[in-house]
Amino acid sequence: MRAVVLGIGNTILTDEAAGVRAVEALEQGWKLPENVLAIDGGTSGMEMIEELSDLDFLVVLDVLKTGAEPGTVVKIAGDEIPVFFRKKLSPHQIGLPDVLASLELLDTLPREIVVLGVELISLELGMEMTPTVAEKVPVLAAMAAAELEARGYRIEVLTEEAI
Numbered sequence: 001m002r003a004v005v006l007g008i009g010n011t012i013l014t015d016e017a018a019g020v021r022a023v024e025a026l027e028q029g030w031k032l033p034e035n036v037l038a039i040d041g042g043t044s045g046m047e048m049i050e051e052l053s054d055l056d057f058l059v060v061l062d063v064l065k066t067g068a069e070p071g072t073v074v075k076i077a078g079d080e081i082p083v084f085f086r087k088k089l090s091p092h093q094i095g096l097p098d099v100l101a102s103l104e105l106l107d108t109l110p111r112e113i114v115v116l117g118v119e120l121i122s123l124e125l126g127m128e129m130t131p132t133v134a135e136k137v138p139v140l141a142a143m144a145a146a147e148l149e150a151r152g153y154r155i156e157v158l159t160e161e162a163i
Helices: 014-029 046-052 080-084 091-105 137-150
Strands: 003-008 036-042 057-064 073-077 113-119
Touching (some): 003 137, 014 036, 014 057, 014 113, 014 137, 036 046, 046 091, 057 137, 073 137
Parallel strands (some): 003 036, 003 057
Antiparallel strands (some): 073 113
């Protein structure tokens, strides 16, 4: 069983950094088994295709624009995934839908995909996330760990903050 936790986003666009920061928090708070790879996808696109091919499970961490209250943590799975990727949130989302479409064409799409995100407040130029979104970064990391554990991946907690 192979899994990837992919944090995507642009760290110079305030809240857009949440996915990348959540992957960092996951790596700091939990020891992942060898069959789970945590990737800071940044604003990458097609260069991720090899790492995302033939996975059993893909967890995407990102900021979202669903219309929910700002700072709301959202889980998107199953049939909701294609609907989510039809809406462009920011420039990095041009890459991930293309990668997923390519994986589908190659018949190497991950068997299961879950998107965990937080409703954004700002995409303005800046290195600091809004406090509301920043508070949700450890929540996203914990949710990713829980999703992995629920599927049988053996995750070890490294820090008290991770609990």
